[in-house]
Amino acid sequence: MSKAFEEINAGLGDAIKHAKGKKSKVVVHKPGTINVQAIRKKTGMSQQRFCATFGISLGTLRHWEQGLRAPRGAARVLLKVVDVNPRAVIKAIYE
Numbered sequence: 001m002s003k004a005f006e007e008i009n010a011g012l013g014d015a016i017k018h019a020k021g022k023k024s025k026v027v028v029h030k031p032g033t034i035n036v037q038a039i040r041k042k043t044g045m046s047q048q049r050f051c052a053t054f055g056i057s058l059g060t061l062r063h064w065e066q067g068l069r070a071p072r073g074a075a076r077v078l079l080k081v082v083d084v085n086p087r088a089v090i091k092a093i094y095e
Contacts, residue, residue, distance in 0.1 A: 034071060036064040039083045053090065054078060 017024035040050045040061070047065075051058045056075070063069040071079055082089050 031076070034076060034079060036061065036071065036079060039079055040065070042083065043086045053093065054082065 014024040014026050018026035040047065043050060045053065047058060047061055050056070051061050060069070064071055070076075078089070
């Protein structure tokens with residue numbers, strides 16, 4: 001058997017152990033929580049203006065702020081960047 005097959009097979013074995021709740025070498029990465037309401041308030045924007053500026057639906061923003069859902073993927077990245085430097089993001093959007 002090839003080395004690649006052995007590595008894939010070992011990984012699959014670990015994944016099966018993990019899925020069954022047994023001890024394995026699997027490392028689980030869970031992103032931390034993100035306080036969307038605090039990020040929006042930091043910008044000084046209303047929900048409507050925040051959504052219009054950053055291309056987020058109002059319903060989605062409300063779900064995030066109420067903790068019913070959590071942002072994922074590109075939306076999470078956008079919110080993190082807005083949290084660090086909202087002016088840079090707004091400048092990039094309007095240039």
